Amino acid sequence: MAKKAESNIVQTAMSTGMHNTLVAAVKAAGLVDTLSSPGPFTVFAPTDAAFAKLPAGTVETLVKPENKGTLTTILTYHAVPGKVTAGDLVKLINANGGKATITTVQGGTLTAMLEGGNVVITDAKGGKTTVVKADVMTSNGVVHVTDGVFLPA
Template sequence: MTFKTLTTALVTATALTGAAFAESHSESGNPMVGGAAMMADMNIIENAVNSADHTTLVAAVKAADLVDTLSGEGPFTVFAPTNAAFDMISEESLNALLQPENKAQLQKILTCHVVAANAMSDAIAGMIADDGGTHPVPTVGGCTLQAKMDGNTITLTDENGREATVTIADVKQSNGVIHVIDRVLLPAQ
């Protein structure tokens, strides 16, 4: 199965389940993500599968065998790239990453988007200010991202100088928080 086929199947499943959560979403105070309600009492994976903007990320998490980890107790902060962020990578490269022989590389890339803490945007902004404008963010994958402020918006720079912007912050989860970003971050190459 190709990456595009897998993500198409996930979009269809998302469309069928997303509406069921929208009604109770108003009580959580969470922002909508990918047209779906994000429930604070659901874990990262349970919410991510409902976002039409994160089908590629969900497919990659499944291919990397990280579903159980990100469904676990946490706490985790996940910087979640959108489908558009993954579209900046060639389909050939994405399909190659899904191959079983590249699972370790895919796991490394994905865990470079995960921090072992529950870091809301105000806490991140405070750490950036305390550190004079740039705060190092060590990830579960062993990468160190550099967090900065661009006005009121948090940006993250990976070890290759690639910058991602947090487009939706503070999506509360039962096991942490998701911050939606507009670029895939990579370990040092």
């Protein structure tokens, strides 16, 4: 039997050492309590390197108090209600002719496909992001680590 994860999504992100930007953004957006609640949630978690790929100054601008609404929109676009494992995603992709549409907490959609054995997510602006580490189980859901930041429409 698999060991039950004891850390929630936020605690897990804080412990990785590669999600410092995400954690700072979650704090700035006031989403710590939400992502620490029972959920369950599925979070696609961009690494610090993923945030670093955004144009210079983007993160610094987003975490300013006056941009909290925009930041919240972007972050909730990385969360999906319920616990969706990589296996669930692959089944959904295969059941839908190679492409699955996922509705996020923000209300927008993401498109998941398989490319070279990896789950690749396309955001509303056409940006492609690869899941680089799947199924990081938490007490209130699952985290999939990504190499890019999703941008909603």
